[in-house]
Amino acid sequence: MGDFKIIIDFGKCTGCGECVDVCPSECYDAPVDGKTVVAREDDCVGCQACVSGCPEEAITIEDA
Template sequence: MFQITIDYDKCAADQECINACPAQVYEVGDDGKPVIERPEDCLGCETCVEVCPQGAITVEEI
């Protein structure tokens, strides 16, 4: 299982992580920023980390 953390102070709401996630873990929040809706589906691939230009996402194995 993996823990996803989003630093919303860094997040630019560009939705790159939402579009890139192969497991569709994220949904668009009311403010346009990603919301982690299905953390149990995270594959730990870190695609979201790689595509985030602001470096706002971390994924850690727990």
């Protein structure tokens, strides 16, 4: 764990919270001020559930 960087395009993010719901590692917190918050990036396992679950295509995950 911890070998990934979560990138959120805040221009696309609507704060729907879908990433919060689908992330098995609980990397995200509920949206703040209408935008998703990455709270525990070190817990990311790179499964990309958030990437495929985001209806706005606002999330990408890169190798750290």
